[in-house]
Amino acid sequence: MMRSLHWFRNDLRLTDNPALIAASENDVLPVYILDSEDLKDMGQASKLWLHHSLNQLNESLEGKLHFIQGDSINEIRKLIDSEQIDAIYWNRVFEPKKRSKDNDLIKSLEIDYHIFNGSLLWEPESILKDDGTPYKVFTPFYRKGCIKAGKTPREPLSKAKLNFISAQDQTSLDELNLLPVHPWKKKIESKWEMGEDTAMKRLDDFLENGIQNYKEGRNYPAKSFVSRLSPHLHFGELSPNQIWFKTRAMGDDKNIDHFCSELGWREFSHYLIHHFSFMLKENLNSNFDAFPWENNADFIQSWKLGETGYPIVDAGMKELWETGYMHNRVRMIVGSFLVKNLLTHWSYGRDWFNECLVDADLANNTASWQWVAGTGADAAPYFRIFNPVKQGQDFDKDGEYTKKYLPQLSKMPDKYLFNPWEAPKELLADAGVKLGENYPHPIVELKSSRENALASFDQIKKKK
Ligand SMILES: Cc1cc2nc3c(=O)[nH]c(=O)nc-3n(C[C@H](O)[C@H](O)[C@H](O)COP(=O)(O)OP(=O)(O)OC[C@H]3O[C@@H](n4cnc5c(N)ncnc54)[C@H](O)[C@@H]3O)c2cc1C
Structure with missing residues (x-):
């Protein structure tokens, strides 16, 4: 043999x-x-x-x-x-x-x-525009390049049956020294179960209980309408093909289609870093190379710690630290805040996410940060700056998510939960909130930081 x-x-x-x-x-x-x-x-x-x-x-x-x-x-x-x-x-x-x-x-x-x-539905080299160059816009990449072109992904294979060779030297997993010594690891371990069997159970559970309301429900961080498959997918505990075929077998509706298109975004991220590998270090859109980033170390630290004074941002950063995960809607909010309100280059955010996320993925992380920053492919325009107060009110209306990660705000009424600095003194006292003591004052003012960002953007527009 x-x-x-x-x-x-x-x-x-x-x-x-x-x-x-x-x-x-x-x-x-x-x-x-x-x-x-x-x-x-x-x-x-x-x-x-x-x-x-x-x-x-x-x-x-x-x-x-x-x-x-x-x-x-x-x-x-x-x-x-x-x-x-x-x-x-x-x-x-x-x-x-x-x-x-x-x-x-x-x-x-x-x-x-x-x-x-074994990890992508479509090989990056196989999808090109009619003129032979790579796509830079998601919808034509996915709808025309992948779906309409009839490039059906490979069907999943069965389980491998193996006859083993035992190596001469015995080695052990512990010798790799992968486990962090910090007690923080216990928190993460308590939140997740790793491995192939759990990954498949999670997929089945999502297809039974989550996907029915995915398109709309995926916007609400307190709700369980997302799959949380990202770390399993990153480490290949299950393949996108297994997800794709099981999901498609359920039929064809707006939720199924939307979920599959998010797998499409994963493909697009890998596609982009393949065709434009410089974007791992530089702005994909080089107009931003002249952008006057401030990269203020104190602001970056407050952001990492979840101490910006903006509850939805802080709740997201706490979720990241406590669980190794952050809901996609909140990733976009904290990203916009770091890059736009705090004028920080996206790479600082990418690196902190890389340190803390259990689903940290070079392609998804880099492409998503560049998307949020407006420097990437098919990106959110730079001038579209999320208002963290409004985002909180729209997507965490009753504060379930925010209060979970910021228990000191648990008695704040909805009206002031996302803008506690505007609350009357007596109301803050009744809710047990002491700004500057058990919850920070905002580190920047929303209106002026927004104007500042737009003025900085105008500078690079003029240089074009
Ligand atoms: C600033 C920022 C950084 C991000 N960093 C990462 C990262 O390091 N690793 C990572 O896997 N995702 C990243 N994402 C994308 C997205 O937030 C996560 O994939 C998603 O939240 C994972 O949760 P889920 O498995 O429940 O997603 P679901 O909504 O259930 O989606 C299913 C799968 O589709 C893929 N997917 C979903 N949304 C996206 C997206 N926008 N881009 C690429 N793939 C997507 C993921 O593999 C995900 O597991 C980032 C997004 C932002 C805005």
């Missing part, structure tokens, strides 16, 4: 895993390599998720998963020699740095290699 190596990456599952299924025609050595370069970019919440996800995967693999830390190319080459491997299999990670490292690996290999797509 030939000996194969399956290199697990962001495909931590046995079902619908194209590379693993192909590898399973031979005896398989399943390997996870914590690449030292990747580790540098990985936030604490991601490390924590990865630890538990690997633990689950290892259980499904009867404890046969081989763990290594180091440079993936060197480690793979060493294993090929020591374990007499005949062929190597992996699912591609659609990130520019990883793809270029894959190319270096390929050049150094003297055995067969087989590469698959």
Whole structure:
């Protein structure tokens, strides 16, 4: 029997895993390599998720998963020699740095290699405009390039059945040292269950209880109409194909269509960083290179801590810290506030999200921050500045979400919940709110910070 190596990456599952299924025609050595370069970019919440996800995967693999830390190319080459491997299999990670490292690996290999797509519905290279250039606008990308072009995604595959090769050296997950030492980790662990089985249960639960009101309900952070599948998807505990086909099998209505289009946004983000990899570091729209960002360190710190004095913003930042997640509507609100009211370059927000989100994803995070900032593809125009008071009143009317994360405001009446600085003194006293003591004064004034942002935007418009 030939000996194969399956290199697990962001495909931590046995079902619908194209590379693993192909590898399973031979005896398989399943390997996870914590690449030292990747580790540098990985936030604490991601490390924590990865630890538990690997633990689950290892259980499904009867404890046969081989763990290594180091440079993936060197480690793979060493294993090929020591374990007499005949062929190597992996699912591609659609990130520019990883793809270029894959190319270096390929050049150094003297055995067969087989590469698959296990994480995107549509390969970025396969979707182009009629003139052969990549799309920069979501709707034509998705509706024309993906759907109308009849490019049906690959149907999900069954579960891989494996005959294992046991590596000569015994290794353990703990040696990867992924678990943060900070007691904060307990909070996150208590909120989530990682692994392939839970991911599928979460999908089933969402399809039974959430999707019926997804289109409208996804705007309300206190409601459970979103899937919360993002970390499972990021680590590949389930594939977008499994979600797509199960969802499509339910029929065709506005909620199903909208949910599928959000998977489309995930595709679009990966597509963008593939075709425009410079956007990982720079504004996609270079007009913004001349923007007079202030990047005030005190403001950034208040934002991170959820101490801006704007309740919906602060509740969002607390949700992020307490749970490793933030509802999409609130991600947009805190993003607009950081970039526009606080005149901070989007990369500061992206980096903090990367540190704290369990679903931190280079493509989704970068593309979404550039979208919020107005610097990205098909972005929210810079001059559209969210008003955090109105956003709170519209999308968390009775304050359920805000009060959950800011219990000191639990007795504030709805009328002043999102603008406590405007409340009469007696009302604040009755609600037990002491501005500047148990809840901050606003760090910037809404009207003037908005005007400031628009004036800064005018400066770059004039330079165009
Ligand atoms: C500033 C900002 C930063 C973000 N950073 C990330 C990130 O690091 N990782 C991440 O996965 N998402 C990110 N998003 C996108 C979105 O907020 C999350 O994917 C979503 O909130 C995850 O919750 P869910 O699984 O319940 O989503 P659902 O509404 O149930 O959507 C299903 C899936 O579709 C995908 N999706 C949904 N919305 C988007 C979107 N706008 N862009 C790309 N994919 C989307 C996700 O994979 C999600 O799991 C960010 C959004 C903003 C505004």
